[in-house]
Structures are given as structure tokens and as C-alpha cells.
Amino acid sequence: MQVSLLVTGSRGDVQPFIALGATLMSRGHSVVLATHGDFESLVRESGLDFAELPGSPRDFLAHPALTEALQQGASLFKAARKVPRPTQEHIRLLASRVEDVCKGADLVVNSVLSRIMFEDNGTSPWASLTWWPLNPTKQWPAMIAPQSRLGPVYNRLTHRMAGLLDWISIRGYRKQADMPALPFGAPYRELGRDVPLLCPVTREMFTEPSDWPALSQFTGYWFWDREWTPSAELVDFVESGDAPVSLSFGSIWPVHQPEKTLEKVLGVVRSHGRRLVLVGGGPDNVPDDVFRVDDVHYPWLFPRSSAIIHHGGCNTTGEALRSGIPQVVVPTFADSPFWAAQVHRMGVSPAPVPFSKFTAERLDEALGKALTDRDMAKRAAEVGEAVRAEKGTETAVDVLEDWVVRWNDRRKASDSV
Numbered sequence: 001m002q003v004s005l006l007v008t009g010s011r012g013d014v015q016p017f018i019a020l021g022a023t024l025m026s027r028g029h030s031v032v033l034a035t036h037g038d039f040e041s042l043v044r045e046s047g048l049d050f051a052e053l054p055g056s057p058r059d060f061l062a063h064p065a066l067t068e069a070l071q072q073g074a075s076l077f078k079a080a081r082k083v084p085r086p087t088q089e090h091i092r093l094l095a096s097r098v099e100d101v102c103k104g105a106d107l108v109v110n111s112v113l114s115r116i117m118f119e120d121n122g123t124s125p126w127a128s129l130t131w132w133p134l135n136p137t138k139q140w141p142a143m144i145a146p147q148s149r150l151g152p153v154y155n156r157l158t159h160r161m162a163g164l165l166d167w168i169s170i171r172g173y174r175k176q177a178d179m180p181a182l183p184f185g186a187p188y189r190e191l192g193r194d195v196p197l198l199c200p201v202t203r204e205m206f207t208e209p210s211d212w213p214a215l216s217q218f219t220g221y222w223f224w225d226r227e228w229t230p231s232a233e234l235v236d237f238v239e240s241g242d243a244p245v246s247l248s249f250g251s252i253w254p255v256h257q258p259e260k261t262l263e264k265v266l267g268v269v270r271s272h273g274r275r276l277v278l279v280g281g282g283p284d285n286v287p288d289d290v291f292r293v294d295d296v297h298y299p300w301l302f303p304r305s306s307a308i309i310h311h312g313g314c315n316t317t318g319e320a321l322r323s324g325i326p327q328v329v330v331p332t333f334a335d336s337p338f339w340a341a342q343v344h345r346m347g348v349s350p351a352p353v354p355f356s357k358f359t360a361e362r363l364d365e366a367l368g369k370a371l372t373d374r375d376m377a378k379r380a381a382e383v384g385e386a387v388r389a390e391k392g393t394e395t396a397v398d399v400l401e402d403w404v405v406r407w408n409d410r411r412k413a414s415d416s417v
Helices: 011-026 037-044 064-071 076-080 087-102 152-176 232-241 250-256 258-271 298-304 314-323 334-346 358-374 374-389 392-416
Strands: 003-005 030-036 050-055 107-111 126-129 197-199 216-218 245-248 276-279 290-293 308-309 328-331
Touching: 003 087, 011 030, 011 107, 011 328, 030 087, 030 258, 037 050, 037 076, 050 087, 064 250, 064 374, 087 152, 126 232, 126 392, 216 374, 232 258, 232 290, 245 298, 245 314, 250 258, 250 374, 258 276, 258 358, 298 392, 308 358, 314 334, 314 374, 328 334, 328 358, 334 392
Parallel strands: 003 030, 003 107, 030 050, 107 126, 126 197, 197 216, 245 276, 245 308, 276 290, 308 328
Antiparallel strands: none
């Protein structure tokens, strides 16, 4: 069948879709992945067809107004308002490109963000992906809420508030694109109920609660094991002494002050007698005990690290869990505080070091625990083994293939009435 994958966002959003597309392709399906032009070379490297969607994650993440607001301690909602909204022309172009990519597809899979610009025309089955547990439940709070253990009433209330905030955020885009409004206060209500909603997160962290809809499922992470060879220089650096600490802030690097951040982190790393591998950020010129690399395959680097310092994106968190190495999370905004809280709860990470409190003293305490706590090291190894045993993309494709059969059978039965 012909499958159209739609995803907007950062590399951490796109790479799991590449993994899904590669698995679909291995089963004989034709796949086109529609995303920003920033990731065309990565998509084509995987062998998938590419379709470009307008815009770039840098338009938001690297905008000076966002960086300044977050550095001053603003919440994501206050900081986001500082960044100019896309024009109506841009929004309509995005909706038009999404519609074009979906024409003739036997299956469409979108992320919750790209779902905003997607309209179901009833001609083909579709499904969606969420990066965090999205459906309301009494078992845990919504992603955006403090992860307090205040019970079912509190949990339900946070999901109700999250749905309202989502609706407020989405309604303007839908209106400017001349698209029908999504349900008031619950714009994602149909996901998991009427169409499959997949969450590519390890079942070591979550399993489906009893009050979730039947089509909502945790699959395990979607990992893309690309063909990648490290440089001889990187291999020599990693193997020339004790395992280094790895530092990766991914798409959030623009929010940091790179030179000051490196100085802060390196001072702490040195105090513990370690060297540093710096991934994708920081100044171009670094000391001899730092190796700077723009692009690295995490499954190669992370297991060779003594600890992993990262920003708490869903995909990076998954790679850190898979490695079996303790991690230190410096969450900034969006879902990163949520993942930081989860890995701490699992016992594979010390308490998070929030961006607004990212001091050398706090980092020293957290890194020291990650490097020396034997119980944490044992727990991280256990979780890593479990995560590596999961087959996330295979599970997801099983669900999607079954859904297409069921949808088509239901369509035939309806047509015959």
C-alpha cells in the first residue's frame, strides 16, 4: 500500500517517523515522508521518498525572542507569544501541501502537531502519533501539569485544562486555513477512539490505563538504526581514557548560551575526572578534553558514555534509556520537564536540573550521583535491556496494517448496505 507520513517539528519528531517508514518499507509498502526541508537529506538517506512541508523548526526554536524569554524564566506559553505567528499565507500553504501529500494514499499517519493541518475526507484510513500520553485518565496528570500525586480528581482536572489549552492554541490555525473547528475543549477527542493513537514510548514507563479508549496504545520507542560509522578521531577520543560524559541539547541548543554552557558543564565534568563529548552545539573551538561533533548516532555514543546530560526530548530520552547509562536531564520547556520527571521516577536519573536553575552546583550534585550511584547504574542497565528488547516500530506497523484491513472491511460493509 501507499503510505503518507506527516510530521512537523524538530529532528526528534522526524527521526521516529523515519524509523516507522523504514519498517513499513521493509514490509513492501511504498512510503513518502512529508516534513520540513531541513530533514530532506536525512529522509533520503533512509531510502524513503520525501515531500517538503513549508517552514522550519528554526523559525521557532532559534528565534531570538523565544531564547530571550526562556532565559528570563518565562513559561512556554508566555515565551511562545513573543515569537511572531506564521502568516495566513503560510498556514494555508501548509494545509494545501498536507492535502496534496495525502491524495491517493492508502494510509495516512500524522503526529498530533501535523494533525492540526490535516482534514479527514473519508476516502482513506488514518492514524496519529502522540509523543506523550495524550488521552485523559484518572491514573496520572496531563503532560503540561505538575506531576503531583494528588489523586484521580486532580488528574482528570489537569487533562480537562490541557484539552482547553490545546483547543485555544489550535483554533486560530484551523480558522485561518478555512478548516472546520475541532471539538471545543477536546480537539484530539477522536484520537484513540475513532482512529488509532500510537505513543512511541517504552512500556517500562507506561502501560495503558483501564479508562483509556481501545485504539490508544504504547508501542515502545521507534528507533532508526541508520548505517553510520564514527570518525577515527571520535573513536580515538572515546577509547583513550575513562568513558566520557556526553552532552546533547538537540534542537534546544539555540536557547542556551553555548560558550557559557560549555564552560559551566565542562568545569563540573572535569571536577569528576571526566572528559566531554559535545553533540551539536557549543563553540567551534574546544579544549583538548572535549570532542565536538555535529551529528552522531546515539546508539554508538551513549553506551560508551559514563553519563548522558540531555534536554529531555522524547526521542533523546528514549535513546538514553536504551543505552543503559544513567542520565542527567536539564529540561527547558514543552514536554521535556515531563520526561525528566519520568526518568527520575524510574530511578535511572537524579532529580532534574531545570533550565531556570541550571547552576554548576546543581549540575555537580546531579552528575556526581549519576556517576557514582550503583543502584542507579543497575536500574539503568535493567531498563536499557528491557527497552532494547521492545520492537516498537514492528508493533506500530502491526497495528497500522490491522487498522487498514478493519477500516476497509467496514467501508465495504457500509457500501453494501
